[in-house]
Amino acid sequence: MSFAAAGRDARAPPAPAATGKGRAMDLAMDGYCDPAFAPVRAAFASNFERFPELGAAVCVAVRGRVVVDLWAGFRDAARTAPWRGDTIVNVFSATKGAVALSAHALAERGALDLGAPVAASWPEFAAAGKGRVLVSQLLDHSAGLPALRAEPPEGALYDWQAMTAALAAEEPFWEPGARHGYHAVTFGFLVGEVIRRASGRRVGAFLREAVAGPLGLDLHIGTGAEHDGRIAEVPPTIASAPGAGGLGGAFAASFRDPASLTSMAFTRPRELVTPGLVNTARARRAEIPALNGHANARALARMYGALANGGALVDTARVLSPQAIEAALAERSRGPDAVLLAESRFSLGFMLPSALRPFGRGPRTFGHPGAGGALGFADPDAGLGFGYTPNQPIASGEGGDPRWPALIDAAYACL
Numbered sequence: 441m442s443f444a445a446a447g448r449d450a451r452a453p454p455a456p457a458a459t460g461k462g463r464a465m466d467l468a469m470d471g472y473c474d475p476a477f478a479p480v481r482a483a484f485a486s487n488f489e490r491f492p493e494l495g496a497a498v499c500v501a502v503r504g505r506v507v508v509d510l511w512a513g514f515r516d517a518a519r520t521a522p523w524r525g526d527t528i529v530n531v532f533s534a535t536k537g538a539v540a541l542s543a544h545a546l547a548e549r550g551a552l553d554l555g556a557p558v559a560a561s562w563p564e565f566a567a568a569g570k571g572r573v574l575v576s577q578l579l580d581h582s583a584g585l586p587a588l589r590a591e592p593p594e595g596a597l598y599d600w601q602a603m604t605a606a607l608a609a610e611e612p613f614w615e616p617g618a619r620h621g622y623h624a625v626t627f628g629f630l631v632g633e634v635i636r637r638a639s640g641r642r643v644g645a646f647l648r649e650a651v652a653g654p655l656g657l658d659l660h661i662g663t664g665a666e667h668d669g670r671i672a673e674v675p676p677t678i679a680s681a682p683g684a685g686g687l688g689g690a691f692a693a694s695f696r697d698p699a700s701l702t703s704m705a706f707t708r709p710r711e712l713v714t715p716g717l718v719n720t721a722r723a724r725r726a727e728i729p730a731l732n733g734h735a736n737a738r739a740l741a742r743m744y745g746a747l748a749n750g751g752a753l754v755d756t757a758r759v760l761s762p763q764a765i766e767a768a769l770a771e772r773s774r775g776p777d778a779v780l781l782a783e784s785r786f787s788l789g790f791m792l793p794s795a796l797r798p799f800g801r802g803p804r805t806f807g808h809p810g811a812g813g814a815l816g817f818a819d820p821d822a823g824l825g826f827g828y829t830p831n832q833p834i835a836s837g838e839g840g841d842p843r844w845p846a847l848i849d850a851a852y853a854c855l
Contacts (some may be wrong), residue, residue: 471497471510472524477854480508483846488512492678494832495523497737501745501825504754508851509738515672515831519685528658528734529672529831530718532810533624535733536658538647539631540579540768540789540808541760545650548764548813551626552638554579554788558630561637568611578630579789580772582620585630586614586779587704597711599727600642601745604633613701614778620786621778624705625712628729631789644727654757655746657739662727671734674718674812674833690781705779731811740816744807745825748818765820769806782838797840800826801852813841822855 467488473481477500484498495513499506511523546552552561554576559566562755565573577583588606596602607629608655613621623630632643639646644662652659660667694702707713717723723732743752747765760768769787777784777796785792790806793799797809800819807817807826812833828847834843 447778463637464606467512468522468672469510470513472506472508473510474507477508477806477851479850479854480562480847481510482532483850484510484512486846487843488553491834492832493830493843495527495672495674496828496830496832496843497523497527498829498847499737499741499827501741501748501753502855503823504745504749504752506738506741509741511737515670517673517675519577523602523672523831524670525640526658526670526736527672528660528667528736529814529829530665530674530724530731530812531735531740531814531829532718532731532812533731534735534740534808534810534814534816534829535661536627536730537740537790537808538651538661538735539628539635539643539729541651541743541747542577542635542643542647543575543631544764544768545759546635546638546646547758549650552634559632562608562633564605564608567609569739570612570616573616575614575634576772577616578623578634579784580620581623581627581777582617582773583623583630584614584616584618585610585626586613586621586623587626588708589704592709594710597709597728598722600629600633600727603629603709607633619778620773620775620784621701622705622780622784623730624730624779625708625730626705628731632727632729639782642727643729651743651759652739654759655742655753656756657735657743659733659735659743661729661733663724663732663734665721665725667734668721668724668749671724675829675831676715677812677833677835694781702779702781735814735829737829740814740827740829742827743825744818744827746807748820748825752837769804769818769820773796796838799840799844799848800824801848809840813843815841815844822852824851824855826851844847 495515498512502507504798512524515521515523635643692702750762751760773786782796785794791808800817802819802821805819813830815828
């Protein structure tokens with residue numbers, strides 16, 4: 441794969457030894473960093489000193505060219521397997537951005553009308569009063585289907601037909617379009633089924649054809665066994681610093697109540713609460729498009745770098761027109777989130793920066809974070825695409841992952 445980049449520094453020198461928050465380790469950093477973006481390299485190294493970082497990668501694309509592509513640390517909790525240039529990791533909800541882009545690419549082909557009722561291509565979805573729910577309302581989290589009221593049968597998380605049939609039969613939790621709430625898990629099955637109906641291909645296959653292939657992305661939904669040897673292990677979440685916690689008191693309290701919408705959205709099907717779920721072969725093979733994409737920072741930065749550069753990188757085909765990108769980033773949902781119980785903002789499939797999850801610095805920034813700390817975003821005004829993929833989840837509250845700010849600030853300072 442060709443990675444265009446400006447500058448002369450083809451490899452990053454090793455960073456100083458880092459403490460790993462109390463556990464000594466030698467940080468061997470590798471990759472590429474344009475000399476003009478050296479502050480990003482310094483911030484990346486500093487994160488290994490300031491936080492309990494295990495392994496991670498960061499990548500920055502500017503005006504269609506990759507200027508930073510760095511990785512360091514380990515891909516296993518035992519710290520025996522170094523993170524390498526081809527390491528990929530579960531990026532959790534950062535997967536949603538790739539699913540959204542797939543839907544927009546399909547719409548640009550004329551095969552999907554985002555303003556049409558879902559039932560136009562998925563007739564069974566009209567059940568329980570959902571005949572007028574629009575595809576756009578699935579994308580902007582206003583469809584009222586963030587959860588299933590009844591616990592589905594064991595194994596449903598891995599059963600596409602079971603999940604989509606259950607969602608087609610489900611009654612909305614609110615009048616579609618009247619409010620919004622994060623469709624944490626259901627987003628992938630809902631939008632993925634629309635993509636399948638419109639294209640004739642499952643979302644993982646369509647992503648490869650329409651997005652990952654043209655942009656040269658190491659990005660997968662439903663990851664084959666041939667990739668297992670390079671997938672980073674994801675250990676349990678740990679606290680980042682004194683006072684670190686979840687999304688806040690209201691969210692935490694609601695999450696502990698199994699009858700709450702918040703709890704149902706994050707824990708049904710029951711397999712979602714299985715310890716170590718993301719490290720299992722079954723979860724890697726399945727298509728769970730809201731949360732089990734596997735990628736690296738390079739893939740996220742190239743994907744969003746294309747969207748920040750009119751739809752293409754300097755060495756790729758165009759995946760989306762500038763007009764379609766403008767439609768994709770326009771705000772659609774804003775205000776109190778019925779699931780996250782905090783203020784959130786969404787466009788057509790992408791998360792927009794807010795106090796809950798701040799990222800980027802431009803007014804038209806759009807992208808998507810993931811629960812493990814992964815982040816990808818585009819800032820079209822700056823021509824910036826950003827990707828960060830760690831494998832050590834760190835508990836974070838309102839304000840996002842504490843590892844993001846130094847990296848983002850450094851990237852913008854170098855523009």
